[in-house]
Amino acid sequence: MTLAQLIAQAREALATALTARQQEQDALVALRSDETLTEDAVRDQVARRDAADAEVTRRQDALAELETEQAREVELAALQARTVPAAIRAPAYDQVARVGAEERTYRADQDRRGQGFERDVAAAFLGDYEARDRLARHMQEERVDRPEVAQRAAGTGAFTGLVVPQYLTELYAPATAALRPFADAISRHDLPAQGMSVNISRITTATSAALQASENTSVSNTDIDDTLLTIPVQTIAGQQTLSRQAIERGAGVEPIVLKDLFRRYATTLDNTLINQATTGLAASATTITYTSGSPTVVAAYPQIIAGLAGVEGAMLDQASGENIVVMHSRRWYWLQNGLSSTWPLISQPGIAAQMGGTNLANTYGSGVRGVLPNGTPVVVDNNVVTNLGAGTNQDEIYVVDRNECHLWEDSNAPMYIRAEQPAAASLGVLMVVYGYAAYTHSRYSHAQKITGTGLVAPAFTGA
Template sequence: MTLADLIAQAREALNTAIATRQQEQDALIALRSDETLTEEAVRDQVARRDAADAEVTRRQDALAELETEQAREVELAALQARTVPAATRAPAYDQVARVGAEERTYRADQDRRGQHFERDVAAAFLGDYEARDRLARHMQEERVERGDQLRAVGTGAFAGLVVPQYLTDLYAPAAAARRPFADAIRRHDLPAQGMSVNISRITTSTSAALQASENTGVSETGIDDTLLTIPVQTIAGQQTLSRQAIERGAGVEPIVLDDLFRRYATTLDSTLLNQATTGLAASAATITYTSGTPKVVEAYPQVVAGLAGVESAMLDQASGENIVVMHSRRWYWLQNGLSSTWPLISQPGIAAQMGGTNLGATYGSGVRGVLPNGTPVIVDNNVVTNLGGGTNQDEIYVADRNECHLWEDPNAPMYIRAEQPAAASLGVLMVVYGYAAYTHSRYAHAQKITGTGLVAPAFTGV
């Protein structure tokens, strides 16, 4: 089998690995659009996708190694094909004058352009030991005759040869808060048409009461509903790139597209939390936590009060799948608290002496931990931290995750690549957009903890 055959096999294996990786990615996208998905199922599929990705990298490296070897073989064949002039025959012993010193290894009268020296440099690089010996002898001769003139030369002397390298595969994308809350709540496919969705809410219920006496009228109240109208909103961003940047740059277009996707996700999530009137912060009932010296042991009861408020509002419609949403600084502040007191009532799966559980998950990967009463925590840095009189407060939100609804197009965000609008200036327009609708108010249930007890935390261990 030749080297060309090995390269062909390696290319086929790489194509197969790429196809497998694409299948795993498609399966992950399909899984994420399933309303019944679980965190474990998503993690398993992500692991399979990452394993397929690693296999692509391994196959890619193997192909690159074979292609490098092939290029080297071609280079060596070209060197071998060159004709090296035969050495000039030395004159007879009695036909030369002697000056009491050996001849130089490389002589200007025999090789004015230094071709013999250059050939030996190339041959030494390829492993020719005789060429290495000649070069070593030449350096010794230079030290003897011109030692006072020799000096070390650094890379600065070769500005046109020692070129900087740009590690484009290690570029640092702009950090983004992305969409931890949006990924944690109840998601639906957005209807294909219309710029609003409507939900009927029973706001006047029927009634039942004790009958006053036999054969007397029983309680009757006419049922009535109120229409909850939810607008479909558009989130979009654009970037115009020069064709030179795309065609002469390294990975410019996918890098810009990735950043647009990250901004889209961050805007969607921030809207769910912070939009006026309808965002979680605006629709939640307020629990005020006031303290001049905030302590973890004071803040935790406020969260429990929020959970009580959620269930009181939901009654028999409570799913029991409550979540607590907070900024990362608040999550780490809760972890810094130390106490010798234990809760009076233990919770399933949590030892009484533990103040909750940190699951060790990375940011944006789902539930970060569990509070002492078993409620999962979603850490989201789209939670604002400039509230209150000192513009240094954040808030903690408590909600039933199944009553925070998000409608999204399964293919969102969409991507438009338009060359014609800016063709005259050699520009390419890139647009990312998507439609979404949401509500936290099918049942008015969410709670928020706010106040001076939630100023920028001091990590004092209490």
């Protein structure tokens, strides 16, 4: 196994360890929001989280050691390519250019345009050790055939046509995307294999029970009735046509474009869940208006508590207790900037009374970002719009029971079509990414949103 393969293996192991650690952390957050938790349960979960932390550290150290070793090998290979062996020491057989007995590494009669040399220059830069060996042999051959190359000093400016520019393809900067934090936080189901709608029966007229007026008189009687909730299956798709030249002669063009299409798909799905007219979270939530000409964190926090009260008031015995607060990143950082000497009168499990909540220091899109003073998890999602209100500078905060926001997706979504025939006459390759999804926040109409002038673009003043 090569060093590059070992490094790839170590990176996969580190990614697995990070995922396991995040799962333990999420479990700890969920446990702390449980009113029936015990100190032993929390202590055990903390121990599991710490063990996952230790595994991440171990994997980090192993990867760092391999990368350091690789960097040293690259350094030595470069040094070897620059160094002329001493005359008193016989070079190894495969380190000698044997003119007349062996063919040159790069031959003009076989590759007039020097494409093999250019490919090896690019491959060597990306870590291909065989390409580096071929380039090193070529330099030795040049020293034998043209010793003046090694004896004279000249900078790259003297070889404008021979110094090949390099592109750091592994460090390309993808277009930013809001992705799907909210979609990943709610209740997800497999989309049925057929049909373009999903139907749910909702009991909208309940039975009744009442005090009997007197003996042998009629008791309360109400006929139960339901209403069908019909949820459409929607299609999300995007396409891109690439020239065959870009695919065949470019470096990683197709996977880069495909990855970007996947990111646009995820962002559109999440944006639809939040902002679609009539059925999106913003449209279906009950409004709590926070009006203020000088908004403060201390004044905004009670509005969120009012939202939580509204969720439980709507859900009653069907409330799962797994509530989340969804907000834009600017609102999350504004909440963190608030300073106050006022503490909650009721303490919460796992959160000190002096704390205004807990920041879990997770990166964007990696799940729960923090916990509010009452223990409610926060999901940060930049698909929350920030152009609302008369001044087009307001955002909203959403409070939901995560188990009552439902998303149906195909387990294989998004799908990928690569079609060469439609644009064959122009040497084009059509790439299409698509998928089907259905969602509802209205199985129980419970969602709450805080909106109003108190949520204008935040000023980070510590208040």
